Structure formats: C-alpha cells, structure tokens
Amino acid sequence: xxxxxxxxxxxxxxxxxxxxxxxxxxxxxxxxxxxxxxxxxxxxxxxxxxxxxxxxxxxxxxxxxxxxxxxxxxxxxxxxxxxxxxxxxxxxxxxxxxxxxxxxxxxxxxxxxxxx
Amino acid sequence: xxxxxxxxxxxxxxxxxxxxxxxxxxxxxxxxxxxxxxxxxxxxxxxxxxxxxxxxxxxxxxxxxxxxxxxxxxxxxxxxxxxxxxxxxxxxxxxxxxxxxxxxxxxxxxxxx
Numbered sequence: 001x002x003x004x005x006x007x008x009x010x011x012x013x014x015x016x017x018x019x020x021x022x023x024x025x026x027x028x029x030x031x032x033x034x035x036x037x038x039x040x041x042x043x044x045x046x047x048x049x050x051x052x053x054x055x056x057x058x059x060x061x062x063x064x065x066x067x068x069x070x071x072x073x074x075x076x077x078x079x080x081x082x083x084x085x086x087x088x089x090x091x092x093x094x095x096x097x098x099x100x101x102x103x104x105x106x107x108x109x110x111x112x113x114x115x116x
Numbered sequence: 117x118x119x120x121x122x123x124x125x126x127x128x129x130x131x132x133x134x135x136x137x138x139x140x141x142x143x144x145x146x147x148x149x150x151x152x153x154x155x156x157x158x159x160x161x162x163x164x165x166x167x168x169x170x171x172x173x174x175x176x177x178x179x180x181x182x183x184x185x186x187x188x189x190x191x192x193x194x195x196x197x198x199x200x201x202x203x204x205x206x207x208x209x210x211x212x213x214x215x216x217x218x219x220x221x222x223x224x225x226x227x228x229x
Binding site for chain 1: 148150152158165209217219220
C-alpha cells in the first residue's frame with residue numbers, strides 16, 4: 001500500500017530535550033515536505049526536499065533541521081524544542097515536483113507534539 | 117491577491133443540499149491549483165490538481181472549475197451527504213522559483229443528516 005508513515009503520532013516532551021519525528025514514504029517520490037498546522041494559520045511549510053541531499057527552507061524553518069540521506073526518509077529534528085513548537089506536524093511527498101507543483105501531495109497521518 | 121483565500125470559512129448544510137465554495141489565488145505566474153479534503157483526525161487527501169484555464173474536474177458528486185485569468189476556483193458538492201463533512205483546502209502553485217504551494221485556510225463543511 002502506497003503511504004507516508006510518520007512516527008510518533010503523539011509526543012509530550014519538555015523544553016530543550018532533542019527530538020526527531022521520522023517520515024518515510026514507499027512511493028519513490030522525489031519531493032518531500034514538512035508542514036505545521038496551527039489554529040487560524042493553516043498549513044505552513046517548514047522545510048522541503050527536492051531529492052536526496054537537496055533540502056531548502058520553507059516559510060517557518062526556525063528551530064528545525066532536516067536531512068535527506070535516502071530518498072524514502074525525511075526526518076524532522078528539533079534540537080532544542082520550545083513551547084511555541086507545540087503543533088500538529090504533517091509530512092508529505094509527491095512525484096516530479098520539479099515540474100512546478102502540478103502533482104498531488106500525499107500526506108502522513110500527522111504527529112501531535114506538545115512541548116511543556 | 118498575494119495569498120490564497122477561501123470562502124466561506126465555514127458552512128452548514130442539510131443532507132441532500134448542493135453547495136459550493138471559492139478559492140481565490142494569485143493569477144500571475146500561475147501553474148497549478150490543488151484541492152484537498154481533510155477529515156477530522158485524518159490527513160489531507162488530494163481531490164484535484166488543475167492547471168489549465170477553464171479546466172473542470174469531477175470525482176463522484178464533487179467537481180471543481182478553474183479560472184486562471186481572474187484567479188479563482190470553485191468546488192461544488194452535489195447532494196451533500198454527512199460523510200462529506202470535512203475541511204476543504206485549496207493550494208496554489210506558481211511558476212516561480214520556490215516550487216512550493218501557498219495554502220488557504222480552508223472551508224469547514226458540516227452536513228447535517
């Protein structure tokens with residue numbers, strides 16, 4: 001089954017404790033992206049990756065890191081989480097994104113992070 | 117328009133009603149318009165991706181139209197059912213350098229049985 005898998009689905013942690021949210025897709029997609037969703041603000045892009053070893057900042061990259069060492073995986077790293085990073089996070093992937101965003105995005109089930 | 121705007125913000129209809137809502141997007145350098153359905157406690161699911169002016173797409177009781185010259189798209193639901201209750205998101209992609217989508221805030225649809 002074609003899917004984007006995120007882990008964990010829920011996490012409650014404390015300020016400053018490094019955490020990683022994993023994202024894996026089995027569709028051989030070139031493009032992967034991380035979003036956060038906050039009430040009243042809609043989906044905001046954190047980072048995206050056009051392919052292996054190619055990553056770039058989205059609209060709200062501060063406080064986050066990513067890596068793309070393999071095509072299927074795109075982990076989101078919070079080196080020193082703070083309460084303002086409490087949010088619902090989605091990973092998404094799509095194919096052929098180099099043709100200017102005309103491919104549908106496939107989303108993971110989301111990760112709800114609470115930073116105390 | 118620099119952002120993607122959706123209206124109305126929320127909508128309540130009775131089962132069997134037909135409904136529609138609007139997505140307005142930047143018309144300059146337009147490349148693609150996406151519609152997604154986002155049910156509570158699930159992830160957004162792609163409905164349509166449209167690129168051509170005048171394009172019309174249909175999936176069951178849901179259809180969408182696109183006007184790239186004036187920068188708007190309509191999503192129609194015919195004979196709404198309770199299972200259509202969801203937030204409907206649109207996102208616009210342009211032919212600029214960013215290769216990313218600009219997302220609207222969504223229209224929340226509630227269909228009462």
